[in-house]
Amino acid sequence: MKKYLYIFRAEMMSALQYFSNLFSGFIGYFIIIFILLNLWNYIYDDPTELINGYTKTQMIWYVIITEILWKIFNGRKFCRQICNDVKGGNIAYNMNKPYSYIGYVLSSHLGEGLVKTVAYVAVGMILGKIFLGTFPSHSVSSLMIVFLSGLLAVIIDALCIIFISLISFYIEDAHPLYWLYSKMILILGTMFPVEFFPTALQGIIAMTPIYVICYGPAKLFVDFSMDSAIHIIIFQILYVLVAYALCLALYRKGVRKLNVNGG
Numbered sequence: 001m002k003k004y005l006y007i008f009r010a011e012m013m014s015a016l017q018y019f020s021n022l023f024s025g026f027i028g029y030f031i032i033i034f035i036l037l038n039l040w041n042y043i044y045d046d047p048t049e050l051i052n053g054y055t056k057t058q059m060i061w062y063v064i065i066t067e068i069l070w071k072i073f074n075g076r077k078f079c080r081q082i083c084n085d086v087k088g089g090n091i092a093y094n095m096n097k098p099y100s101y102i103g104y105v106l107s108s109h110l111g112e113g114l115v116k117t118v119a120y121v122a123v124g125m126i127l128g129k130i131f132l133g134t135f136p137s138h139s140v141s142s143l144m145i146v147f148l149s150g151l152l153a154v155i156i157d158a159l160c161i162i163f164i165s166l167i168s169f170y171i172e173d174a175h176p177l178y179w180l181y182s183k184m185i186l187i188l189g190t191m192f193p194v195e196f197f198p199t200a201l202q203g204i205i206a207m208t209p210i211y212v213i214c215y216g217p218a219k220l221f222v223d224f225s226m227d228s229a230i231h232i233i234i235f236q237i238l239y240v241l242v243a244y245a246l247c248l249a250l251y252r253k254g255v256r257k258l259n260v261n262g263g
């Protein structure tokens with residue numbers, strides 16, 4: 001565990017040195033929130049009106065949180081790194097290290113993600129206060145649960161990207177698969193809550209990573225309840241265990257493939 005904490009800390013310090021690179025991302029984040037704010041202002045005639053169980057304020061906060069998560073993920077760069085390790089043979093170098101490759105890339109990704117989390121949460125809260133003038137009501141304990149749900153969401157997304165990227169052991173390029181995954185998360189999870197989709201589709205979405213990556217943390221932030229929190233956290237933990245097991249199985253099978261082929 002100490003090895004992974006060291007990797008995590010090293011990547012976090014590296015991200016802090018290039019903190020200024022985040023400012024261009026802040027501009028894009030502001031533009032997206034501004035556009036969606038005006039969209040929901042147009043849709044909601046009355047701020048207290050409920051649409052599928054959400055007020056205008058809740059809907060805008062939902063988008064603010066899901067866009068924060070989207071910015072933290074940075075999946076394209078992460079996917080490219082792992083695909084290049086597989087295709088370039090660098091993964092063989094890491095196999096001889098005294099740590100798990102999956103643990104290494106996950107710790108590295110989370111180290112960079114922590115810096116982005118602090119930055120984008122600060123920006124998101126400021127924009128929410130400016131545009132809405134109020135925050136959702138939370139206790140210290142409920143905020144800790146929301147933070148835990150957000151952390152688990154980032155871990156699940158990272159594991160999903162690792163799994164997709166490791167498919168590079170078997171196909172020439174896994175980037176198209178990541179593109180499909182990212183667009184599914186963006187369209188079905190980031191812009192609209194699950195309740196906005198047809199009833200038949202809601203059950204399907206609830207069984208996908210969208211539910212635990214985007215919907216769960218955002219739902220708890222805008223409309224917290226302990227029953228929902230327990231359900232979402234348990235579902236997220238199960239997803240972490242299953243996703244990690246699948247990543248490990250795919251990695252080991254890919255390593256055996258390399259050994260058999262003399263790679």
